[in-house]
Amino acid sequence: MNESISKGPFDGLLIIDLTHVLNGPFGTQILCDLGARVIKVEQPGHGDDTRTYGPYVDGQSLYYSFVNRGKESVVLNLKEDKDRAIFINMLQKADVLAENFRPGTMEKLGFSWExxxxxxxxxxxASSSGFGHTGPMRNAPAYDTIIQAMSGIMMETGFADGPPVRVGTSLSDLCAGVYMFCGIASALYxxxxxxxxxxVDIAMFDSTLSFLEHGLMAYIATGKSPERLGNRHPYMAPFDVFNTQDKPVTICCGNDSLFQALCKALDLEALPADxxxxxxxxxxxxxxxxxxKLESVLNTQPADYWLSRIHQAGVPVAPLLSVSEAMELPQTQARNMLVEAGGIRMPGNPIKISGxxxxxxxxxxxxxxxxxxxIRQEFN
Incomplete structure (x- = not known):
């Protein structure tokens, strides 16, 4: 099957990509998806660590493939003079250099910002690291779960009678990658x-703090950390997961009119007057x-019945889907959010730009x- 390269708004830009694992490669992948030429410089041996991470499809690491599609790969030893000369030639022609080493690593290699x-x-x-290039924790090592633990997001996730829970994806890695992309785009402008x-100095810690939203609101308003709330919203109700006769659904009412419409759909017209x-x-x-009150009625019929009835009332309602069910939705297909790259299915680019x-x-x-x-011939 022929592969096609999308020419996006960053067509013509050259990105030298020293990033590895997840947070940095996720940021440079967005640039690549939007048309930039991304040359991934990997260390001798096994290259990016994620090449050795599962799961695998036909011998290819999905962990690596998901955030490195469309990039070129060259192995350079930046401690050897010949490879350093090639790397310097690349930098002279590049628009962006991206890395996510621990602060100080680039200085040791002789490539400080100065x-x-x-x-x-x-x-x-562009640099992305656990805690950024300034502050007392700048040299502390970090992985996604370390940052989730230290940012407060893990402590506020879960149910009140249960333990703290890690968010079910590598949130700190991914939001730092998005901010790296935003920082690069802003700096180019x-x-x-x-x-x-x-x-551009991006910290996973900073990025996760900026995503706290309700937890930080609670702290600012009360001076105290919020309690774990499970699936419900701290400031709106009903805004939660509710049981029906066979399986749960989520219902979200953000104002009085939606609550009244929900009550009408459930034959509970008197409830808003309570x-x-x-x-x-x-x-x-x-x-x-x-x-x-709501579940006493919802438990009388299966989820599909209530999904249809509540949806017809104009109230936001949804089933709880598995990953496989979400991937098979017609909406996922319509938005091209499951693409094929190198024969492997993977997430598409959520940034849709006309033209x-x-x-x-x-x-x-x-x-x-x-x-x-x-690449060696081009930059020799």
Whole structure:
């Protein structure tokens, strides 16, 4: 099957990618999906650690393939003079250098921000690390779960009578990768006005703090950390997962009119007049009693019955789907969110921009040093 390369808004940009594992490669993958040429520079031996991580399909690591599709691969030893010379030539022509080493690593290799500015004053140098390049914890090692634990997000996730729970995806890695992409795009726009490069410094810790939302609101408002709430919303009700006769559904009412529409759909027209439920503030205070009232009716019919009836009432309602069910939704197909790259199915690009293609078939992830000969010749 022929693979097609999408030419996006970053077509013509050259990205030198020293990132590894997940958070950095996720950020540079967005650039690649939007048309940039991304050359992944890997260390001798086994290259990016995730090449050795499962699960595998036809011998290819999905962990690696999901965030490195369409990138070129070259192996360079930056401690050897010949490879350093090639790398410097690459930097002189590059628009962006991205890395997610522990702070200080690039300085030890002789590629500090000051040195990079001398090599290429227009270079955007993007760093992503656990805690950033400043502050007392700048040198602390980190993985996603470490950051989730320290940011407060793990402590606020789960049910009140249960232990803290890690969010069910590598949230800290992924949101830092998104912020790395945002920082690079912003710095490129700034370069168009000022004519010079910039150092983008992204921390997984900062990125996760910015995603706390309700937990941070509670702290600012009360000076205390929030309690774990399970699936319910801290400031709106009913806004939760509810049991039906056969399986749960989620129902979200963000205002009085939606609550009234829900009550009508459930044949509970008198409920909004109950002083305990007459306003959102009162419903939040009495959410446990409200949930009992709603579930007493919801338990009389199966989920499909209620999904149809509540949806017809104009109230946001949804089934709880597994990953496989979500991937098989017509909406997922319509938005091209399950693409094929190198013969492997993987998530598509959620950034849709008019005037640029969003191909279903994309180039896969390169084998280690697959483009090494060509790249060495180009930048020798």
């Amino acid at each position: 040195a990079l500015q001398k090599i290429n004053p227009r270079l955007i140098y 700034g370069r168009e006005k000022k004519g010079r490069g910039a150092h 002083p305990r439920f007459a306003s959102n503030v009162m419903r939040v205070q009495n959410q446990a009693q409200l949930k009992m 640029y293609p969003d191909p279903h078939i994309r180039p896969g992830a390169a084998a280690l040093d697959q483009d090494g000969v060509k």
